[in-house]
Amino acid sequence: MKKQRRFWINDMEALTYIMFILIIIGTINICSASLITAYTDFENPYYFLTRHLISILVGLVAFAASSRFNYKRLSHPNWQMGLIAITILSLAAVLLFGITVNGSRRWLPLGFMQFQPSELAKIVTIIISSSYLGRCLDKKLPITIDPRKNIVFIVCLVIAGFVEAQPDMGTAMIILGIPIALYFIAGLDKKWMGIICGVGAILLAFLATFQPYRLDRLKSYWDPWSRAQDDGYQIVQSILAIGSGEFSGMGLGHGFSKYSYLPESHTDFAFAVLCQEMGFIGALVMFFLLIAMAFYFIKIALHTKDNFGKMLVCGIMLLIVGQAAANMAMVVGLLPVIGFPLPFISYGGTSLILNMTSMGLVLSVNRHNKTTQTNSGNNTVYTKK
Incomplete structure (x- = not known):
């Protein structure tokens, strides 16, 4: 029987690939979303991109170190x-x-x-x-x-x-x-x-x-269009950016929301720029990548015999996937504007480095748990070490 081809050989490799795909998408999105702000504020259109790339390098070191560290x-x-x-x-x-x-x-x-x-x-x-x-x-x-x-x-x-x-x-x-x-x-x-x-x-x-500004945010959440020039400005601009992307998007670098229309376009509202430039297709890719990431988190948690490791994987899944879901809901107006970044996509050096460190800890749990994952034909078999 012909051996079935696989995209990756185990759950650790799957999570690693998905993380790097998200980082690549995030880097492209940050480059586009931050160009105008970087040039206006620092006279260097690649100011944020350069800092982001440095954070990726630091994050890679942290990821490698934490994945080899015994989480116990x-x-x-x-x-x-x-x-x-x-x-x-x-x-x-x-x-x-x-x-x-x-x-x-x-x-x-x-x-x-x-x-x-x-x-x-x-x-x-x-x-x-x-x-x-x-x-x-x-x-x-x-x-x-x-x-x-x-x-x-x-x-x-x-x-x-x-x-x-x-x-x-x-x-x-x-x-x-x-x-x-x-x-x-x-x-x-x-x-x-x-x-x-x-x-x-x-x-x-x-x-x-x-606090008055929080109450104003709640009011704008219920009816942002009636406050489109005030507290509802950000969410209205976010919704307009997403809608203007339609199915296939305006094309990388061609979105107009980053031209001072959408505040925080490269940080908390980076997903809106992604939707405008990559369209519904880009949003769908993001959605499926996060679903796949959650799937492999759950697989690792279920096959971890150590209860500390099991709970740690569940917590990091909530941190990465849960925070991503909250950010996307906020950007489309399903949640109030409360400042959830989108992991691996939003600009933020500390967030990126620590998210990569957290992913390394999940790999550490998978590496040090009491089962070894092997492939047998088309089935995955788990045996005790």
Whole structure:
């Protein structure tokens, strides 16, 4: 029987290929979307592209290192205390010495680049939550957020509080929301599910309305066209950009939204430029790549015997695919404008580097778990090492 041809030989290779395809698409999109802003602000049309390419090189080193690093070491208390200390200190430093852009302090100047500690906070809260939940599952302990039994959830709350103080509600929601989702996946007690849902809804309503600009964003979300020259301007321009791309797009570099019509065209709203220039076809390619990525994340999680590794893969899947889905929903107007970047597509050096590091950790889980993946004919067989 003729051997069936395969695009890749295992799940690790599949995830790696998909990640690099997304990075290539993102690089092309950033080059196009940022040309006008880069020339206007820095008199160099390739300013953002150059910095993005440097971030890719750093990310490749981080990806290679984390994929060969034994992820199980991250469950050791010393590693976790170190990660928590670095995260909280860097977040505190942002509030004291950070660079203010559009009314928010989110970046620390490091001379050759700017570092965004809130991106580090995302992966650190996933690591510490996965470690706690893994231990509970190993020992068959009840999953709880009772502060008398679970200090990890309190640490996540503190970290999210630091990020909210910048202010950055969108990132704070990710930092707290992904660990909560992991608790649900692990089997959180129904009583605590009800408490989280109730308190979370009240807290979310309060945070979304206690500052005037957030309330204005909610109003523009419900009816952006009536506020098209005010708070609804960005989402209206985003929808117009997407619609103008039609089926096949205007062609790479030919989109007009980047000519100061669409704010944040190379960052949070990069997907709108992609749709305008690559059309429905480009959006569909993005959609299927993310679906494929989620599929292989789930396959790796299901074949991981170590509960810490299983929860870590689920958390990183939510970080990459979940954040991408939220960004795309925001750009098309299904969610309010709350600042979710599109992983591997939106411009942002810290985000790109740490997302590539996270992908490396998933490969580490697959490499160090208790099963070995082999191919037998047309079937994939998993055997113990």
